[in-house]
Amino acid sequence: MSRQTTQKILSTVISGCEHMRLSGFTGQVRRLYLNYFRKAYVEKQLQQRKGYCKQCGKCCELAYRCLFLTESRKCLVYHKGRPRQCTTFPIDERDLRDIPGPCGYSF
Numbered sequence: 001m002s003r004q005t006t007q008k009i010l011s012t013v014i015s016g017c018e019h020m021r022l023s024g025f026t027g028q029v030r031r032l033y034l035n036y037f038r039k040a041y042v043e044k045q046l047q048q049r050k051g052y053c054k055q056c057g058k059c060c061e062l063a064y065r066c067l068f069l070t071e072s073r074k075c076l077v078y079h080k081g082r083p084r085q086c087t088t089f090p091i092d093e094r095d096l097r098d099i100p101g102p103c104g105y106s107f
């Protein structure tokens with residue numbers, strides 16, 4: 001599948017999810033899209049991001065509960081190569097609105 005086709009499919013899925021108001025799932029798909037197709041935007045945002053990750057686990061159960069999140073809400077792979085989706089959360093203010101309560105990061 002070409003990059004352009006993949007990009008088009010992801011954009012369609014995102015707008016479809018927005019329409020259905022599946023915010024947790026929408027956010028996951030949106031971040032996936034940004035991390036793979038809008039890398040310059042993500043890098044720019046990360047430079048503006050302030051604070052640090054408190055490892056609260058709020059962003060680890062948005063659309064589904066991640067298998068690496070323990071009962072005590074710790075990430076089993078935090079220092080062992082977490083996926084880019086995790087290290088770049090939150091990318092912007094919109095991501096912060098997806099989680100219940102404060103994150104250690106702000107913009």
Ligand code: SF4
Pocket residue numbers: 052053054055056057058059060089090099102103104105
């Ligand atoms: S919500 Fe913020 S502070 Fe909590 S684990 Fe995710 S990035 Fe870290």
Ligand code: SF4
Pocket residue numbers: 057059060061066067068069074075076077078082083086
């Ligand atoms: S890999 Fe770790 S940081 Fe990423 S979603 Fe799972 S528990 Fe959270």
